[in-house]
Amino acid sequence: MEETVQFTLNGKPTKLTVDSDRKLLWVLRTDLGLMGTKYGCGESFCGACTVLVNNEAVRSCQTIVKSVQGKEVVTIEGLAKDGALHPLQKAFMENDALQCGYCTSGMIMNAYAFLRKNPRPSPSQIVEGMEDNLCRCGAHNRIVRAIQAAAKEMQGGK
């Protein structure tokens, strides 16, 4: 059913009239032009489409847009602030924690939500927290390292 949905997207108030049962992933990509969030499996198995809703990592391929009414949505495009990369983004670059890059947005968004809950994780806690995000190139160990590095840097700041 078409209805008006309002939410905050990457810090900006957003209002659109859509069939509110459509999935957030496609509304983000096709209606709002934010292409950083990727389709990988369509059934929430891979995590390439992970975004934040009220700072929780959600699979946008399974999230209906109606459910984000009045909430805060953050995508990979909203992570850098005032041109400065988020520590996770920097750490992924510095640790070469990616190859093809297709799962990277989802990895970073999932890691972001994970670190909010557990700012000082052990490597095995990171593994557990990232377990359901899939990467086919095999960057896993570097991703764990990048998240550790980012966690360390974030201790100083926020």
Add this chain to the structure above:
Amino acid sequence: MNHNRYIETDFTDHQIDTGLNRRDFIKATGSGIILFFTIGDLSVLAQEGRAGRRGGGRGLPTDFNAFLRIGEDGRVACYTGKIEMGQGIVTGLAQEIADELDVPLDAVDMVMGDTDLCPFDGGTFGSLSTRSFGPAMRAAGAEARQVLLELGSENLKTPVEKLVTENGVVFDKENKQNRVTYAQLAKGKKIERHATGKVAVKKPAEFKIIGQSLTRRDGLEKVTGKAKYAGDIQFPDMVYAKILRPPAHDAKLVDVDVSEAEKVKGVQVIKEGDFVAVLHKHPDVAEMALSKIKAKFDKPQSDLDDKNIFDYLLKNAAEGRTVAHGGDLQQGQSEAKAVVEQTYLDGYKAHAPIEPHTAVVKIEGDKATVWASTQAPFSVQQEVARELGFPPANVRVMPIFVGGGFGGKTRNLQAVEAARLAKLSGKPVQVAWTRNEEFFYDSFRPAAVIKIKSGITDKGRISFWDYHVYYAGERGAAQFYDVPNHSTISHGGGFGGGPSAHPFATGAWRAPGNNTNTFARESQIDIMAAKAGVDPLEFRMQNLTDQKIQRVLKTAADKFGWQPAKAPSGKGCGIACGIDAGTYVATMAEVEVDKATGNVKVKRVVCAQDMGLAINPEAATIQMEGCVTMGLGYALREHIRFKGKELFDLNFDTYEIPRFSWVPKIETIIIDNKDSAPQGGGEPAIITMGGALANAIYDAIGVRLFQLPLSPERIKAAAKKA
């Protein structure tokens, strides 16, 4: 849609004619100093020539297949049909150019996979970019530097011998103020040269950028979500297409009712024979409308499944081709104290890149533009041109990031579908396969059978080796042990043995053939070592004369802290070694096996490789880590289940690929071998994973598995029997 409809890229009958010549390239790229070059190394050229046929109809052009341009702004651009899919050549190739030309790395632009700007290339596969393309490119770079020195000499009125180049500047070494930049030298010039191969490239001692570990150049785009993949291309009037798919390969559409789908607002239904598609400006709405189509298919009847496929394959196997032969097998058999005869099996595996096949086709008049997730842009150009009835020169495939390939994106059905629908609808069309379609239309790594009979003397030497590989292909089939009497025969060719050998498409999967061959060979070697009562490492060493393979084994053993013991020692340590894409690799793994559940926990993997000169050791290390990690999947879990022509694994819920918790501590060593030519890096380290883990499992619990994957069910069943 019938999957046989798309162009079989193994055929050699269609001609490449991009319609572009050297003039067009120069026109397209503007003025400056341009060096055309071809791939020089003939042995590798032959390989790439084969690959080139797959890429679209013939081998490489004989005149040139890439070029370098030094522009009026002093920037250096390299135009190549190779593509970046995560393997890192966007960084490594640029390092080589920067070093040969004496420019900073960030002054180098890689223009990759644009069929209008880049000369023909067969495709990006076979770990060929660095080992065959790289040396030719370096030679061209060296020659371009020579041209700059000559121009500099004229400009500075100083003999070439007195000049040096550094940071994009030519200067007099005795008077540094007497200088001219590359930009100044290129200004207003139109100089073309063909590389002659006569100017020497730099020696390792002179390297400034080659051999440096540098992070990826495309990292920033990828961590900010700005990197564009085919699915990220949009136009205001573009529509997304969802195509009606059969429930099984070769199923015939007998009845279809599209009336409910047509009622969905904004939907256009296209029906041409049994090709039915739904178009909408939103992909999810198109998909919803597609689900409203009522279709009846007749499925072909077949009892073939993932269990009986091996008997079927053996029954239908073609006569073999001798890959290697030496001595006299009968003689060897008579000298053997013990004989081991085994059959090894490997099931179908999916490529499963996280980005499914995607393409956008936009037609304007008699021209088409294509953005496609592909490892072979020039194949896409041919296939789309053929679909549209356009000359290939009127089809431009644009450069784009590719979200993983692993061999699977050498097939481009999705681009052909997008072209067909763009033509039928008159709009730009995006075809983005769902995960189910990605599995269904994948060209799987072929199921294969390997039969080995071999023997050892009472001195622990391998006296004969009789090897038959069915359907895996020849890569990695020929063994490298010092065996006086041996025969290696391959049945059914490479990549699966032709279009009708398997129930569905098969193709090249990262290090095609070599994973299966190395699993079988290295398992057999271990079985013989156990028979001889000798430590598996020692057994290998005493049956090897090849120093390169001995060296990687020794290097890996030192790092691993290999403790000699007759298997099964209970420690859970296994070895495998092999050669792929010119690179020598040895892997040692430590596992823990739960006999009750059959679960394998890989605790540690050490991998040593000799790849000649490593252009970017960090990037090479990442490829090794990626190989080890991806290799866990085919070794332990991955296989496609099917019945008849229906597939049962169509998403990541049942087709399990490696996860964070599977990945062990990975230690890699690249042998320092700067003076040798660079060899392949994208594939070699994956070939040893099946063998190393099978051998480690045996060492842990004394259970030998002869079939990949080494799944919990198989381990449990075998442990029970033992």
